[in-house]
Amino acid sequence: MFKLFQLAPRLGTLASRCESYPIKFLRPFSVSPANRLKEIREVNDGKNITIEGVYVDLPKADKVLKVVAENPNSCSICSLGLEVKHTDVLILSQFVRPDGCMLPRRITGLCRKQQKRIGTMVTMAQRAGLMSNLNPTYSKKDPEKRGQWKKFKSYYDESTIGQRKPPKPEYKWIWKKRNFYEKV
Amino acid sequence: MTALQRVQQWASFARVWHLFDARWQNPFDSGVLIAKHLKGLQKPLYSEQSLCGDHVVVINCRHIALPGNEWRKRVFFHHQTYPGTATWTPAWEMHTRDPTMVMKKAVYTSMHGNLLRRHNMMRLHLYADEEVDPEVAARVTNVIRQLRPIPERLDLMEKEKVDSFPQIADLNKDYVIPELKEYPNWESQHQKMKRQGKKSKSSAK
Numbered sequence: 400m401f402k403l404f405q406l407a408p409r410l411g412t413l414a415s416r417c418e419s420y421p422i423k424f425l426r427p428f429s430v431s432p433a434n435r436l437k438e439i440r441e442v443n444d445g446k447n448i449t450i451e452g453v454y455v456d457l458p459k460a461d462k463v464l465k466v467v468a469e470n471p472n473s474c475s476i477c478s479l480g481l482e483v484k485h486t487d488v489l490i491l492s493q494f495v496r497p498d499g500c501m502l503p504r505r506i507t508g509l510c511r512k513q514q515k516r517i518g519t520m521v522t523m524a525q526r527a528g529l530m531s532n533l534n535p536t537y538s539k540k541d542p543e544k545r546g547q548w549k550k551f552k553s554y555y556d557e558s559t560i561g562q563r564k565p566p567k568p569e570y571k572w573i574w575k576k577r578n579f580y581e582k583v
Numbered sequence: 584m585t586a587l588q589r590v591q592q593w594a595s596f597a598r599v600w601h602l603f604d605a606r607w608q609n610p611f612d613s614g615v616l617i618a619k620h621l622k623g624l625q626k627p628l629y630s631e632q633s634l635c636g637d638h639v640v641v642i643n644c645r646h647i648a649l650p651g652n653e654w655r656k657r658v659f660f661h662h663q664t665y666p667g668t669a670t671w672t673p674a675w676e677m678h679t680r681d682p683t684m685v686m687k688k689a690v691y692t693s694m695h696g697n698l699l700r701r702h703n704m705m706r707l708h709l710y711a712d713e714e715v716d717p718e719v720a721a722r723v724t725n726v727i728r729q730l731r732p733i734p735e736r737l738d739l740m741e742k743e744k745v746d747s748f749p750q751i752a753d754l755n756k757d758y759v760i761p762e763l764k765e766y767p768n769w770e771s772q773h774q775k776m777k778r779q780g781k782k783s784k785s786s787a788k
Contacts, residue, residue, distance in 0.1 A: 436754070436756060436758055436759075437757075437758070437759045438759065439759060452759075459746075459749075459750040460750075462747075462748075462749045462750045463749070463750045463753070464749040464750060464751050475751055475752060475753045476751070479751065486732075486734035486735070488734075488735065488736070488737040488740075489737070489740075489744075489745065489748045490751055492737055493750065493751055493752035494752050502754070502758075505755060506754055506755045506758045507752060507754065507755075508752075508753050508754070508755055527734065528736070529734055529735070529736050529737060530736075530737045530738075531736065531737075531738050532737055532738035533737070540738075547675055548654035548655055548673075548674075548675035551647075551648075551649070551654055551675060551678060552607060552646060552647065552648035552649075553648055553649055553650065553651065553653070553654060554607070554609075554648050554649075554650055554731070554734070555650065555651060556650060556651070559651075
């Protein structure tokens with residue numbers, strides 16, 4: 400018997416918005432959002448299966464960085480005013496699920512530009528082998544166990560994010576002892 | 584010659600042995616720096632023909648880092664002078680065969696192709712890991728500073744450091760933490776048949 404149906408009605412919002420729970424016919428209530436994250440836990444007693452929604456505290460709720468930004472509507476990364484690099488794993492890992500996937504934009508709360516940028520940098524960090532504990536269950540977890548070129552170390556240039564091709568430099572014919580094209 | 588003059592003479596003309604740790608460094612950028620020390624360009628009494636260069640011991644050559652997809656794109660050309668013997672080896676293949684080769688070629692190509700190059704290269708000592716010959720290690724007196732900072736791996740970080748870092752991500756509270764799917768150990772078709780003791784079609788023929 401599913402315990403979810405017996406719980407308070409405000410959990411209707413929970414069940415209707417949850418991603419992994421299949422039941423969709425619960426009516427969404429317009430209730431102010433609760434102040435904590437939600438987790439669905441399944442307990443199998445052998446006779447009964449109880450699926451219940453549990454409130455879970457935010458990770459590091461006491462260490463949330465409060466930044467006084469110029470623009471109060473800016474996202475959490477824009478308000479920092481820092482150049483985040485692909486080696487800043489402690490920042491990037493906060494926007495990543497435990498199996499290595501990026502969280503969607505409606506959850507991270509980042510602006511479109513930063514969401515794409517952070518997403519690309521997470522890919523860079525994963526390819527460099529810097530976040531091997533945030534990997535799916537079937538992964539080898541050790542970057543040196545990968546095959547061929549993937550086991551060797553690599554680093555990335557953040558200035559190439561968003562670029563499709565490198566910009567073409569402007570060349571001009573300059574008369575010198577040895578005639579050649581020189582970059583102006 | 585006084586004692587002071589003797590000391591001055593030794594200090595200015597003695598050959599110095601430098602150490603360079605190539606872990607997480609780009610070999611081509613650091614090759615330029617190493618070549619400078621091999622030629623002796625850092626000395627005020629530098630002269631090309633006097634071969635006043637120093638020795639450089641490079642350790643951790645196995646752990647060099649290349650940017651982006653350069654492990655696949657960077658190729659090393661070799662020709663045996665017989666027709667059809669031109670080979671283009673990608674950097675990762677070269678590195679698996681000999682871990683010091685990429686670093687050696689990086690230093691070699693950063694120098695001018697004159698007759699002094701081979702002489703200067705003889706003063707370069709490359710080691711794949713941190714194990715160095717004791718005779719070489721006893722002579723090392725200086726360390727060359729690395730060019731690139733070494734990144735930290737999240738799985739190897741201390742727990743205190745990870746926990747004390749501030750929470751920058753302002754996650755939306757209406758988020759349900761998804762259940763992580765546990766996939767069984769993935770094995771390829773070949774591995775599966777090997778485990779079952781079956782022979783593949785190609786080997787049967």
